[in-house]
Amino acid sequence: MRKVPLSKKQKRAEKIKKMLIHAGIWLAGLSIVIALGIFAVRGFGIRTVIIDQSMNPTLQNEDVVLLNKLCYKIGSPKRMNVVAVRIGTSENSPTYVRRIIGLPGETVQIKNGKVYVDDTELELTFNDAVIENAGVAEKGVTLGDDEYFVLCDDYNNNRDDSRLDSIGIIDSEQILGKVWMIVSPFSRLGLVH
Incomplete structure (x- = not known):
């Protein structure tokens, strides 16, 4: 054809x-x-700048970090995650970077300078110093269904965390995202643990 x-x-x-x-x-x-x-x-790629020494040595003043906002939309925050939290309900409310220590339904207590979760001592690998001030966790704090207890990594020089009534227990809606990477300065480039 x-x-x-x-x-x-x-x-x-x-x-x-x-x-x-x-x-x-x-x-x-x-x-x-x-x-x-x-x-x-x-x-x-949400960037935030660390403006204090509260997360030393993990994060330092003026470190620029990236937040993963999506990970908590498909999963829940885990113990030892470093997170950005908003204290207050306004978009202009202060944002802090802290480490999650206690999870929903657990009881967190600080006694004899150590953190206990449900009466079991929690090993804090980021700081081995004895905690000098237990704050509201001295008698134990039981977390609700959607609540988290956060702590500064440099907990003896900074107390702007769940030990203070002014910060207090964090609920999941206050968590903006997981801090996952340092992008500046270049000498500190790397993942956050």
Whole structure:
């Protein structure tokens, strides 16, 4: 069977059709890349600057860190996660970076300079100093269904954490995200543990 040659008009129509298909594929790919970029930046690229020494030595004053806002939308905060929390209900309320020590339903107590969760001593690998001030946790604090107990890593020089009534117990809505990476200064670039 012999193939009938295409006319100039048909060839031009075929060429335009192929160009439109390629342009559509290119635009679809570009749209996907832009959407993924926006998703990554909005979920993993939220930057915040550390403005105190409360998380020493893990984080230092003027470290720039990235927050993962999405991880707690699909899962729950875990013990020892370093998180950014908003104290207050306004968008302008202060934001602190602290470490989660107690989880919902647990009882946190600080006695003899050590942290106990449900009467079991918790090993604090980020600081081995004896805790000098137990604050409200001296008698034990039982957390509700959606509550977390947070602590500064430099707990003897800073007390702006759940030991104070002014900060208190944190609920999940106050947690802005997990601090996962130091991006500046470059000499401290790395993951946060």
